[in-house]
Amino acid sequence: MKWFIYLYPKSWRRRYGTELIEVIKQTDMSFKTIFDLLLGVIDAWHIELREREIYGFRMSQVLALISLINVLIISKLISLREVILLEQIALIVAMLSFFLAIVVLIVNMFKVGIIPAFSIKTRLAKISVGLMGSYAIFFVTFLVLAN
Incomplete structure (x- = not known):
C-alpha cells in the first residue's frame, strides 16, 4: 500500500509522506481505506492545482x-x-x-x-x-x- 503515496503531488509527499506511510502501516487493507486514500489523492491534487498559478x-x-x-x-x-x-x-x-x-x-x-x-x-x-x-x-x- 506504500505505492499510494506516489499518487499524491510531490509537495504534499514532502510534507506529509512519512506520516502517511506510518498510518498505512498501522491500518488494515480494506476497501474503505483504499477509497479514503483515493479521495485524499483527488483532494491533494485539487488543492495543488488551485494553488499553482496556471x-x-x-x-x-x-x-x-x-x-x-x-x-x-x-x-x-x-x-x-x-x-x-x-x-x-x-x-x-x-x-x-x-x-x-x-x-x-x-x-x-x-x-x-x-x-x-x-x-x-x-x-x-x-x-x-x-x-x-x-x-x-x-x-x-x-x-x-x-x-
Missing part, C-alpha cells in the same frame, strides 16, 4: 495554438485572392486583440491600482499580456502576408 501556462498554450493555426493557414495559401482576404482578417484580429488588451489593462488599473496592474500577479494582467501576445502574432502574420 493561468499564464494556459495562456501560453492558447498563443501557441494561435501561432500553429497561423502557420497552417499561411502554408495552405494558394492564390493571391486568399492572401488579400487573409491579410485583412489578420489585421482585424490584431487590432481587436490590441484594443481588448488595452481595455483589460485599464480595468485592471482601476481595480488594483496603477503599480500592481503592471505586474503579472493579477489574473487581468495575465489576460492583458496574453492579448498583447495575440496582437503581436497576428500583426506579424499581417506583415508576412503583406510582403
